[in-house]
Amino acid sequence: MDKQSRQATTPVAELTALDKRIINLLQRGLPVVERPFLEIAQQLGCHEDEVLERLNHLMTNKVLTRFGPMFDAVCLGGAFTLAALAVPEPEFERVTEQVNSFDEVAHNYRRSHDFNMWFVVGAESAEQVNNVINDIESKTGLPVLNTPKLEEFYVQLYLPA
Amino acid sequence: MCNYTCPPKAKLTELERQYVLLTQSGLPIVAQPYHFIAERLHISVADVLAMTKDLKARGVIRRIAAVPNHYKLGYRYNGMTVWDVQDEHVQAFGQAVGRLPFVSHCYLRPRHLPRWNYNLFAMVHGKTAEQVQQYRIQIKDLLENVLQLRNDDIDQARSYQSNDILISTEILKKTGLRLKR
Incomplete structure (x- = not known):
């Protein structure tokens, strides 16, 4: 695991003006055509090869973490929830290990709040998600705050470089 | 549920x-x-x-795109803002908060009183602490007239905030949500 790139201490990447324009355009999305990077290059006024070279570089340096179709995870089958724990500070490390030990826990973040641990549980069915929540409660000895999404108003991350 | x-x-x-x-x-x-x-x-x-x-x-693919590492682009302050919005207004105002250009995700989620009184979640990302606080103020301005004011009926001394922000300070785990074979 590349723990460094996941911490707030990660150094900010040095980017050229072209890098920034590529990052911004590609976050918004590519046209679904046979040669999408040719269209991107035309928009940027550079060569297709240059776009591919910079894009590969940005992936290698982990400035970009992923390139491809962004799927709606719910549509791939299964059920999800966002859940939280209020973990006493001295027990934080132990509880982190316990929660992360579940394969169904996909993301887990420490946050500045009494509810200081927030994680996403994904499983085949809603019943299985609830079983995992119950197992986390018995393993950690802490009550889980379960906040499954009831409605999605907006989802699109865009971080201008 | x-x-x-x-x-x-x-x-x-x-x-x-x-x-x-x-x-x-x-x-x-x-x-x-x-x-x-x-x-x-x-x-x-x-x-x-x-x-x-x-x-x-059909909405299975949201788009074909690249995903940046927040921290490598300098976005060190990733905040989950949470709001206690009156139920009758949460649909319209959830849409409105979702339309703000700096909100990346906006969801309706269940309250769990008395532990948790917030039903609207909106993620914001900034390069400075001031920037995310500014975003929080802008959302608050939008929601000003529809926030729920409540007291604890049992414990009168306890009062609820109408909103809060939870900044992520460490990524404890991050794996993709994957379709299994």
Whole structure:
């Protein structure tokens, strides 16, 4: 695991003006055509090869973490929830290990709040998600705050470089 | 318990499942990225493009795009703002908060009184602490007249805040949500 790139201490990447324009355009999305990077290059006024070279570089340096179709995870089958724990500070490390030990826990973040641990549980069915929540409660000895999404108003991350 | 589920039109065919399995960890960064899928699935590139467009139209694929590392771009302050919005207004105002240009995700979630009184969640990202606080103020201005003011009936000394912000300070785990074979 590349723990460094996941911490707030990660150094900010040095980017050229072209890098920034590529990052911004590609976050918004590519046209679904046979040669999408040719269209991107035309928009940027550079060569297709240059776009591919910079894009590969940005992936290698982990400035970009992923390139491809962004799927709606719910549509791939299964059920999800966002859940939280209020973990006493001295027990934080132990509880982190316990929660992360579940394969169904996909993301887990420490946050500045009494509810200081927030994680996403994904499983085949809603019943299985609830079983995992119950197992986390018995393993950690802490009550889980379960906040499954009831409605999605907006989802699109865009971080201008 | 209410669970958000996929609309029926989004159910996948076997070939579409193969497409997802092949691409969920990413596409190759080459001039013709769809050729890779065509070869593996033994279909034409035209069919791959048609399938991709169809999956987009049905909402299975949100878009074909790149995802940045927040921290590498200098976004060190990633905050989950949470709001206690009056139930009768949460639909309209949830949409409105979602339309703010700096909000990346906006969801309705259940309250759990007395522990948790917030029902609207909106993610914001900034390069400075001041920037995310500014975003929080802008959301507050928008929601000003529809925030729930409540007291604890049992414990009068306890009062609820109408909103809060939870900044992420450490990524404890991050793996992709994957379709399994």
